[in-house]
Amino acid sequence: MKVHVDPERCQGHTLCNMIAPKMFELNEIDGHSSPVSEEVPADQEDKVAEAVRSCPEQAISLS
Amino acid sequence: MSVEEIPLDADRKKHSYEFARHAPEYRHQFEAITQEMQARCPVAWSDTYGGHWVAAGASEVFDLARSAEYLSNDHDIEGVRRGYKGISIPSQDHDMQIQGGFLEMDPPGQREYRQVLNPYLSPAAVARWTPVVDELVRACLDEKIETGRIDFVDHLANVVPAVLTLAMLGIPLKSWIVYCEPTHAAVYTPPDSPDMERVREIQVEMGEDLFVQMAQIREHPRPGMVDALVRAKIGGKTPPDMELFGVLLLLIGGGFDTTTSLTAHALEWLSEHPGQRERLSRERDTLLDPATEEFLRFYTPAPGDGRTITQDCEIAGTRFKEGERIWLSWAMANRDPSLFENPNEIDLARTGNRHYSFGLGLHRCIGSNVARMVFKRMLTAVLDRMPDFECDPAGAVHYETIGVIQGMQHLPATFTPGPRLGAGLDETIEMLQRLCDEQRLAEPVTVRKAKAEIAGQRPAAGV
Numbered sequence: 001m002k003v004h005v006d007p008e009r010c011q012g013h014t015l016c017n018m019i020a021p022k023m024f025e026l027n028e029i030d031g032h033s034s035p036v037s038e039e040v041p042a043d044q045e046d047k048v049a050e051a052v053r054s055c056p057e058q059a060i061s062l063s
Numbered sequence: 064m065s066v067e068e069i070p071l072d073a074d075r076k077k078h079s080y081e082f083a084r085h086a087p088e089y090r091h092q093f094e095a096i097t098q099e100m101q102a103r104c105p106v107a108w109s110d111t112y113g114g115h116w117v118a119a120g121a122s123e124v125f126d127l128a129r130s131a132e133y134l135s136n137d138h139d140i141e142g143v144r145r146g147y148k149g150i151s152i153p154s155q156d157h158d159m160q161i162q163g164g165f166l167e168m169d170p171p172g173q174r175e176y177r178q179v180l181n182p183y184l185s186p187a188a189v190a191r192w193t194p195v196v197d198e199l200v201r202a203c204l205d206e207k208i209e210t211g212r213i214d215f216v217d218h219l220a221n222v223v224p225a226v227l228t229l230a231m232l233g234i235p236l237k238s239w240i241v242y243c244e245p246t247h248a249a250v251y252t253p254p255d256s257p258d259m260e261r262v263r264e265i266q267v268e269m270g271e272d273l274f275v276q277m278a279q280i281r282e283h284p285r286p287g288m289v290d291a292l293v294r295a296k297i298g299g300k301t302p303p304d305m306e307l308f309g310v311l312l313l314l315i316g317g318g319f320d321t322t323t324s325l326t327a328h329a330l331e332w333l334s335e336h337p338g339q340r341e342r343l344s345r346e347r348d349t350l351l352d353p354a355t356e357e358f359l360r361f362y363t364p365a366p367g368d369g370r371t372i373t374q375d376c377e378i379a380g381t382r383f384k385e386g387e388r389i390w391l392s393w394a395m396a397n398r399d400p401s402l403f404e405n406p407n408e409i410d411l412a413r414t415g416n417r418h419y420s421f422g423l424g425l426h427r428c429i430g431s432n433v434a435r436m437v438f439k440r441m442l443t444a445v446l447d448r449m450p451d452f453e454c455d456p457a458g459a460v461h462y463e464t465i466g467v468i469q470g471m472q473h474l475p476a477t478f479t480p481g482p483r484l485g486a487g488l489d490e491t492i493e494m495l496q497r498l499c500d501e502q503r504l505a506e507p508v509t510v511r512k513a514k515a516e517i518a519g520q521r522p523a524a525g526v
Contacts, residue, residue: 053417
């Protein structure tokens, strides 16, 4: 499973980092999110799926 | 366009609803009105407030809020652009109109202001202030802990956000009283109230102090958001003082009343649900984050924003015309059953909670990280030090209307008294002022990375 954050859609709500801190890091200056790694380890899949469901901007996708 | 191609207004506006969100009835019948609008007209035309559209459905609000190319936040005070009226519906008819900072601007200016302020308000920037907030919360609770009585609004939730906001701005902390009362009173005092004259007077006093601070900081640099603003170049130029004044009022208004409202409502609910309160305290490691988002969703302190349509368009199944006004209701979208199961119930462990309480799109609340942090530190401190608190429903005062802010004016409570842990509020504010000055806490995160250090502070539990 691969995760992608659309930088055009992300507005820095930070919920993904709250839910899956190991998978999403926040920019120090504006708090916008990016995946720590594209590949999602098996033990993070549930949390990443929950981050996808919780993003107010619907900026996170899985492939 | 020929006449035939222009849709008849009656057809465009066939879904209509008499929407009066400034009336007390709207607060009392909020759930019923929300349900009716979402079922019958998730986007409705309302003749109220000069005529405007209202978006109440979650997917409609989502589509609209993210259609930046068709929606404007601009408040054109001087009538030099297209005369748009900003985010208030109806527009405020004060003698002196002030643009509401970058919330009443469009890009690129809006984006430039946010770029100036982001390094003060990002998650990393805000985390540095946690020890200061803990110390303020401790002092507020210490003032009341031996008596067994507190007003959670007057003695805690009004104080902490106000003092912290001033600290981040770079304004002397002890001035918080000059800023606190006018900022809250401006929201909850109806325009026709006999108290309005007093409110106007203290607003003027606050405004004068703000101009003095801007002048002083321009002359003698001092870290903080005021410093960043007076030195900012927007569109390559130094903005006029009135524009900066509007930005500062936005930061103060956004920083004070909303977090206060969220905290008061959450404490009131937890008092009514002692089992849930105990569970939240016990399971805070996993529950505090989702519970915070759930309180944000359910109570939506800032219930919506107005916009102006910038060109004829069709969004979410409705045809709009240039110049029309539209209200995006975050509060109603947050109760849409198509997005939230059992939307009118509070579920502290709710998942998939993509609520709209900080807005959506490029105007996402710039203070959201501050709001969450301050709320969590106040809440957990109360759970630790006043675990059996009981709010007094007879003394609780909710804002009469929720057209601007869904807030509370008073929330008295009783609890089993406990011991003080340290100095009182005034002494603590003096100590924190020295700390701000010595450690230059209000620098942006690009300059200062480290957390505030407070000698002798015990590490806080949880969070």
